Amino acid sequence: MEKFCTNCGKELHTGARFCAKCGAPVLDGSVSPVPEEQPKPMAHTQTTSEVQPKEYTPPLEIPKIKSNKAPKRNNGRNTLCIMLSVLLVIQIVAVALYGWPGFLVKDRTQRLANTQIENGVAELPGMSVNFGGVYGGVTLENAKTAPIDLDEGAVSVGYELAFADIPEGEVTLSAPMPDDLTLAENERLYLDIGFSMQDETSEKVMVYDHIEASEQAGRMIARITPSGYSELSSNVYLKGEGFVSPTYSDKMRFNVQFKAKLVSASQSQRFNLIFDRSRFMATTVEPSNVEALLSNMEQVYAKYQEFGFDMSRRTQWPMNIHVTTLKNADATTPTYAQYVSSWWGIDSGYMNFSRLLFTNFNLDEATSIFAHELMHFVQECYVTTQYKRLAWLDEGTAVFLEKYFGGQGDHSARQYELYDGIYPASDSASAGYARGALVAYWASLGGWYDGADALSGKDKMSGLIDLYSTGGYLQVSKWQNWIDDCVGAPSKYAIDFFTKLLQGNKSVWAEYAYQPYTLHQIIVENAGKSAKDFSSKLDPNYAVSLFTSVLSLKADKLISEDGQKFELNVPAYGARVVALDMTEKEREKLDKDAAVSISTKNGEELVDLCQYSRHIFSNNFYAIFLDLSSHS
Known part of the structure; x- marks a missing residue:
C-alpha cells in the first residue's frame, strides 16, 4: 500500500x-x-x-547577518586597515621629504614634462613658447609652477622651462590676456624670468630679470635671449652673502610668468621703483615711503656726482629697481638687494630689492643699501664686466659707501676676518665685505679727503677713482701693485691700521668693534676652540680662534732668565691678537710688583696695547698685543 x-x-x-x-x-x-x-x-x-x-541558496542571495557583537575576524581586519593607512601616510611623508621632488632633498626639482615642438612652437596650457627655428630640440621640458592670481599680480600661468641646449637667438613667449585684467596709467606688464642660484652659504637665492611685455590681439608677448643668461652668476652683486653660483648644472632651468606691476618714478625719472601689483603692495607699502626712497635715490646719485665719479657711460635712463622675493622667509642669511649687470650693456643694468626691506621699512637702511648697489654700477662705469675686476675691492668700496649713507656695514659681524691680512688670501666678494674698514682707512690718508667729514674735501674721491681708472686692462697679478701705487705698500701702514682698529679709532670704523676688554674676554672664553666648534657663521664668536690666541702666564717662567716662550703663526700682512691671562694661583706665586716685557725672537714689530703690573693682575687683568709678519 x-x-x-x-x-x-x-x-x-x-x-x-x-x-x-x-x-x-x-x-x-x-x-x-x-x-x-x-x-x-x-x-x-x-x-x-x-x-x-x-x-541550497545562490551566493549572491546570502542574507546579511546582523549581530550586536562584531566577529573577531572583523577586529583583525580593522587593525590591518589602520596599519595600512599609517604606512601610507609614512610613505607619503617620506616621498614628500626625500623622494621626487623631495622638499628636504637639495637640488631636487619637480618632474618636467616633455611638450612637442611643432613648427618651432611649443604650446603649453596657458603659454606659448616660439623658438623661431633657433632651437634644435624636438621637445620642450617644462613644469607648471604657479596659477594665475590677479591679486598677486600674476596674469599668466607660471612655468619652469629647461633647455638642454641653449637657443642662439630670441625666444618669444606669449599668453592670453585675462578678460578681467585692466591696467592703470602707472601699471605695466612684465615677464619675470627667475633663475635659482646658491650663495656662499649654499642657500637658495633667486635672481630675476624683468622683460617689459606688450599686448597684441589679446595676448601678452615678450622676447628673451636665453644665451645672454649663460654667465649670469658673474654679473650678480649681492647685498648679502658674497657670491652666487647656478643651482643646476645639467641644463638651463628658469621660471617664467607674466605679471602686472606698479611703476613709481623718481622726480627726474632717473630711477623707477617697481612692485608687483599685489596684496603686499596694497597693504604693506606706504606711498609716502616709496616717495621718500625715490627722493633719496636721487640724492645719492647727486652725491656720487659731487664726489667726482664719472657715470656718463650709461646713456639710457631710468634704471629699474624691482621689489621681489629673493629668498624664502625662513632663510638663515637674508639677501636684501642685487645689482645685476647685463651682457646687453651698461644701459641695461638693474637692481632687485627684497620685500624684506619694506615689511619693516627703514628709510636710512633702504637708502644705504641702494648706495651699496649703485656703487657697483659706478664700478662698472670704470671697469666693465668684460674685464677682470677684484671682487673683494668691489665689495669693500661698496660697503664703505653704504656706511657713508647711513648703513652699519658688515664690520662688526666680520671684524675677525680682517686679521687674516689686509689683502685677502683669495679674491672673493665675501672677503671684501670685511674690508670696508680698510677702504675707510685709505680714505683717511692724505689726498682722499680734507677735514672731519670724510669725502667732503677738495680731492673728494680721487684716490678711490684712481683704483678703477685702469679700465680693467691690468692683469690680475698687477692689481695689487696698482693699489700700492695709490695708497702705499701694506708694510708701511698695516701695523697702524690694525692698531687703530683695536684702539677704537673711528677712521677704521672701530666704534663698531669690540673694545679691548670685551675682546679679551671673548678670546679667553673661546681658547682652544676652532671654527667647527661654532654652530654657524652668525655666531658672534665664530672663528675667533683663527685670529686670536691666549697666552696663559706662568709665574715661574716669567721670573726665569729666558722668560716664557710662545709661538704663533701670522699671515702675510696680517695680525694675531693675543690675550694674556693669569690664574689667581699663579698670581699668588709672584712676590713682587714688576712690569711684563714682550718681545719677538726675530725682531718683528709689536703693538703692545696693554701691560699691567701684579697689582692689576689681581683685579681686572687683560692685555692684548699685535704681531705683524712681513709680506711673503
Missing part, C-alpha cells in the same frame, strides 16, 4: 522515516490515500536534526 506524507502529500518511499520533500516525520501506521488535490504548504518551524537536509 502506498504511503503519502500527511503534511505535503508527497509519496513516501518504503521504510522512510521522514518526508524527502518537506522533512516531516512519518507516523507509524498512518496510511493516506492519494489525495485528489495536493494541500498547499503551510509555514512551520523546522525541528533541528543532524540529518535534516539544507536548502
Whole structure:
C-alpha cells in the first residue's frame, strides 16, 4: 500500500522515516490515500536534526547577518586597515621629504614634462613658447609652477622651462590676456624670468630679470635671449652673502610668468621703483615711503656726482629697481638687494630689492643699501664686466659707501676676518665685505679727503677713482701693485691700521668693534676652540680662534732668565691678537710688583696695547698685543 506524507502529500518511499520533500516525520501506521488535490504548504518551524537536509541558496542571495557583537575576524581586519593607512601616510611623508621632488632633498626639482615642438612652437596650457627655428630640440621640458592670481599680480600661468641646449637667438613667449585684467596709467606688464642660484652659504637665492611685455590681439608677448643668461652668476652683486653660483648644472632651468606691476618714478625719472601689483603692495607699502626712497635715490646719485665719479657711460635712463622675493622667509642669511649687470650693456643694468626691506621699512637702511648697489654700477662705469675686476675691492668700496649713507656695514659681524691680512688670501666678494674698514682707512690718508667729514674735501674721491681708472686692462697679478701705487705698500701702514682698529679709532670704523676688554674676554672664553666648534657663521664668536690666541702666564717662567716662550703663526700682512691671562694661583706665586716685557725672537714689530703690573693682575687683568709678519 502506498504511503503519502500527511503534511505535503508527497509519496513516501518504503521504510522512510521522514518526508524527502518537506522533512516531516512519518507516523507509524498512518496510511493516506492519494489525495485528489495536493494541500498547499503551510509555514512551520523546522525541528533541528543532524540529518535534516539544507536548502541550497545562490551566493549572491546570502542574507546579511546582523549581530550586536562584531566577529573577531572583523577586529583583525580593522587593525590591518589602520596599519595600512599609517604606512601610507609614512610613505607619503617620506616621498614628500626625500623622494621626487623631495622638499628636504637639495637640488631636487619637480618632474618636467616633455611638450612637442611643432613648427618651432611649443604650446603649453596657458603659454606659448616660439623658438623661431633657433632651437634644435624636438621637445620642450617644462613644469607648471604657479596659477594665475590677479591679486598677486600674476596674469599668466607660471612655468619652469629647461633647455638642454641653449637657443642662439630670441625666444618669444606669449599668453592670453585675462578678460578681467585692466591696467592703470602707472601699471605695466612684465615677464619675470627667475633663475635659482646658491650663495656662499649654499642657500637658495633667486635672481630675476624683468622683460617689459606688450599686448597684441589679446595676448601678452615678450622676447628673451636665453644665451645672454649663460654667465649670469658673474654679473650678480649681492647685498648679502658674497657670491652666487647656478643651482643646476645639467641644463638651463628658469621660471617664467607674466605679471602686472606698479611703476613709481623718481622726480627726474632717473630711477623707477617697481612692485608687483599685489596684496603686499596694497597693504604693506606706504606711498609716502616709496616717495621718500625715490627722493633719496636721487640724492645719492647727486652725491656720487659731487664726489667726482664719472657715470656718463650709461646713456639710457631710468634704471629699474624691482621689489621681489629673493629668498624664502625662513632663510638663515637674508639677501636684501642685487645689482645685476647685463651682457646687453651698461644701459641695461638693474637692481632687485627684497620685500624684506619694506615689511619693516627703514628709510636710512633702504637708502644705504641702494648706495651699496649703485656703487657697483659706478664700478662698472670704470671697469666693465668684460674685464677682470677684484671682487673683494668691489665689495669693500661698496660697503664703505653704504656706511657713508647711513648703513652699519658688515664690520662688526666680520671684524675677525680682517686679521687674516689686509689683502685677502683669495679674491672673493665675501672677503671684501670685511674690508670696508680698510677702504675707510685709505680714505683717511692724505689726498682722499680734507677735514672731519670724510669725502667732503677738495680731492673728494680721487684716490678711490684712481683704483678703477685702469679700465680693467691690468692683469690680475698687477692689481695689487696698482693699489700700492695709490695708497702705499701694506708694510708701511698695516701695523697702524690694525692698531687703530683695536684702539677704537673711528677712521677704521672701530666704534663698531669690540673694545679691548670685551675682546679679551671673548678670546679667553673661546681658547682652544676652532671654527667647527661654532654652530654657524652668525655666531658672534665664530672663528675667533683663527685670529686670536691666549697666552696663559706662568709665574715661574716669567721670573726665569729666558722668560716664557710662545709661538704663533701670522699671515702675510696680517695680525694675531693675543690675550694674556693669569690664574689667581699663579698670581699668588709672584712676590713682587714688576712690569711684563714682550718681545719677538726675530725682531718683528709689536703693538703692545696693554701691560699691567701684579697689582692689576689681581683685579681686572687683560692685555692684548699685535704681531705683524712681513709680506711673503
